[in-house]
Amino acid sequence: MTESIENxxxxxxxxxxxxxxxxxxxxxxxxxxxxxxxxxxxxxRVFETGGDIGGTWYWNxxxxxxxxxxxxxxxxxxxxxxxxxxxxxxxFSPQPETLRYLNLVADKFDLRKDIQFNTRVASAIYxxxxxxxxxxxxxxxxxxxxxxxxxxxxxxxxxxxSIEGLYSYEGESCHTAxxxxxxxxxxxxxxxxxxxxxxxxxxxxxxxxxxxxxxVFQRTPNFCAPLRNSTIDEETQRKIKxxxxxxxxxxxxxxxGFMHIADPRSALEVSPEVREQFYEKLYGEPGFGIWMGNFSxxxxxxxxxxxxxxxxxxxxxERVDDPEIAEKLVPxxxxxxxxxxxxxxxxxxxxxxxxxVLVDLLDTPIExxxxxxxxxxxxxxxxxxxxxxxxxxxxxxxxxxIDIRGVNGEKLKDHWADGxxxxxxxxxxxxxxxxxxxxxxxxxxxxxxxxxxxxNVEWATDLIRYMRDNGQERISPxxxxxxxxxxxxxxxxxxxxxxxxxSWFMGVNQNLPDKKPTFMAYLGGAPAYRAKCDEEAxxxxxxxxxx
Ligand SMILES: Cc1cc2nc3c(=O)[nH]c(=O)nc-3n(C[C@H](O)[C@H](O)[C@H](O)COP(=O)(O)OP(=O)(O)OC[C@H]3O[C@@H](n4cnc5c(N)ncnc54)[C@H](O)[C@@H]3O)c2cc1C
Numbered sequence: 001m002t003e004s005i006e007n008x009x010x011x012x013x014x015x016x017x018x019x020x021x022x023x024x025x026x027x028x029x030x031x032x033x034x035x036x037x038x039x040x041x042x043x044x045r046v047f048e049t050g051g052d053i054g055g056t057w058y059w060n061x062x063x064x065x066x067x068x069x070x071x072x073x074x075x076x077x078x079x080x081x082x083x084x085x086x087x088x089x090x091x092f093s094p095q096p097e098t099l100r101y102l103n104l105v106a107d108k109f110d111l112r113k114d115i116q117f118n119t120r121v122a123s124a125i126y127x128x129x130x131x132x133x134x135x136x137x138x139x140x141x142x143x144x145x146x147x148x149x150x151x152x153x154x155x156x157x158x159x160x161x162s163i164e165g166l167y168s169y170e171g172e173s174c175h176t177a178x179x180x181x182x183x184x185x186x187x188x189x190x191x192x193x194x195x196x197x198x199x200x201x202x203x204x205x206x207x208x209x210x211x212x213x214x215x216v217f218q219r220t221p222n223f224c225a226p227l228r229n230s231t232i233d234e235e236t237q238r239k240i241k242x243x244x245x246x247x248x249x250x251x252x253x254x255x256x257g258f259m260h261i262a263d264p265r266s267a268l269e270v271s272p273e274v275r276e277q278f279y280e281k282l283y284g285e286p287g288f289g290i291w292m293g294n295f296s297x298x299x300x301x302x303x304x305x306x307x308x309x310x311x312x313x314x315x316x317x318e319r320v321d322d323p324e325i326a327e328k329l330v331p332x333x334x335x336x337x338x339x340x341x342x343x344x345x346x347x348x349x350x351x352x353x354x355x356x357v358l359v360d361l362l363d364t365p366i367e368x369x370x371x372x373x374x375x376x377x378x379x380x381x382x383x384x385x386x387x388x389x390x391x392x393x394x395x396x397x398x399x400x401x402i403d404i405r406g407v408n409g410e411k412l413k414d415h416w417a418d419g420x421x422x423x424x425x426x427x428x429x430x431x432x433x434x435x436x437x438x439x440x441x442x443x444x445x446x447x448x449x450x451x452x453x454x455x456n457v458e459w460a461t462d463l464i465r466y467m468r469d470n471g472q473e474r475i476s477p478x479x480x481x482x483x484x485x486x487x488x489x490x491x492x493x494x495x496x497x498x499x500x501x502x503s504w505f506m507g508v509n510q511n512l513p514d515k516k517p518t519f520m521a522y523l524g525g526a527p528a529y530r531a532k533c534d535e536e537a538x539x540x541x542x543x544x545x546x547x
Pocket of ligand 1: 024025026027028029030047048049050054055056057058060065066067068069074119120121122151152153154155156199398401402437438447448449450
């Protein structure tokens with residue numbers, strides 16, 4: 001392979017720089033992939049739209065942005081030195097700290113020298129004759145590489161709502177995923193927040209602290225659960241550092257890479273008293289335990305799910321003083337955990353404050369944005385600032401925003417028109433040598449993501465090493481592999497209540513009315529997924545065509 005790479009470098013025209021691999025995106029996936037490929041001796045170029053490394057943690061600077069994963073379960077595990085060097089100050093780190101951590105990683109491993117920032121990739125076209133990819137940036141620059149690795153992020157293509165008059169607004173406005181780099185002051189202002197997903201719930205709690213007045217525009221209430229964050233004292237810090245192998249092993253053993261392992265019992269096999277006690281315990285504990293460490297059937301059996309749904313609904317009603325407002329905050333169209341669970345500290349208590357008003361858009365939808373604020377069907381709200389917490393075009397959104405074409409000029413968007421078709425969520429028939437980290441139908445999309453990023457990257461790196469060692473230059477999945485995997489993804493998802501409701505896991509975003517709903521994640525579990533990937537590698541990549 002090295003020889004042919006040299007050839008391709010010589011063949012390339014003067015305008016197109018040539019590399020062994022091009023990575024799109026410098027979030028955690030892109031950063032780690034760069035590190036591993038460089039270790040392999042490959043020449044690598046990373047293109048990143050943002051002005052620096054960090055992806056999610058570069059863009060989402062809104063007040064309140066923080067982990068739902070335990071900090072020490074989220075960081076990279078590949079360097080013992082890094083693990084020992086870095087101190088997480090809170091169990092659920094806030095965004096500025098996470099970005100500082102990722103900066104340390106970038107500095108320590110000298111990553112930036114191979115990353116081109118402020119550069120959005122507009123297209124990636126496979127050249128069958130040369131067996132390489134030509135990438136064009138938005139500014140028209142070109143680069144070529146044998147391998148194209150997408151690390152574009154499952155939640156990075158943000159969406160604005162399709163509301164009339166959006167740009168007629170005269171006050172300050174910003175999307176949470178495009179938050180300014182300078183501090184934004186809410187004090188004394190009338191703020192409107194649109195959206196009550198995981199991000200909306202985080203930002204609302206912060207805005208409510210200082211705003212003169214906060215109006216929350218809620219379309220779909222979500223079941224939120226207490227985060228119970230706290231700082232990490234010295235003794236705990238020492239213990240965490242001494243137990244990293246156990247922490248990561250626990251994550252490896254769990255269904256979705258978290259430190260929470262589901263209870264094997266059914267919610268229905270225990271007495272109501274035992275169940276209540278268990279739910280109380282989970283509600284009182286930090287993190288996703290109430291979602292990921294709950295009875296094993298709350299996500300697959302509607303009757304089991306109804307028990308935790310009733311419990312959390314009761315908690316909401318207890319925490320909100322006004323019963324009418326509480327009713328608006330209790331979801332009626334889905335059960336607990338069947339959509340992404342937002343984590344909170346005093347979210348429900350915010351609605352007991354005099355300076356906060358909840359507008360239920362199911363009763364009174366937004367008609368339009370007006371120069372002075374927001375007009376619903378029954379009122380006009382004058383606002384000094386609008387915060388759009390309106391989410392992302394999840395998983396496939398960032399792919400759709402790049403013109404990716406494979407063999408015979410086939411567009412990836414067309415290949416996925418009826419939903420993603422992949423093998424292992426990592427490769428696509430007709431798109432040779434393209435690897436989709438954290439892509440659709442990959443276990444990483446329902447995971448404590450860095451745990452799955454490491455698995456994805458290490459698998460991709462091993463594959464590239466294998467090809468180099470065996471003189472192979474082109475890999476593409478067999479058609480039957482892609483068909484079987486896609487079928488398997490839907491079959492494993494069928495049992496889950498996650499697929500019975502509208503959410504980003506189902507590719508549903510009401511701001512994207514033309515997007516065809518289809519299941520985006522893989523629910524067979526990270527351990528099974530890892531085993532399948534390992535089996536594929538051990539077989540000499542039998543599910544693929546290698547030339
Ligand atoms: C607010 C928030 C909180 C989260 N909290 C958690 C959590 O607690 N636990 C958890 O597991 N996950 C969490 N996530 C999910 C999070 O996205 C992942 O954990 C992880 O950061 C994904 O890393 P990534 O490298 O795959 O993607 P990203 O971090 O999204 O990075 C992708 C990068 O690709 C770049 N890019 C995309 N398209 C192009 C293009 N065409 N050209 C050039 N560059 C491009 C983007 O600019 C971006 O920087 C959270 C997400 C959000 C939004």
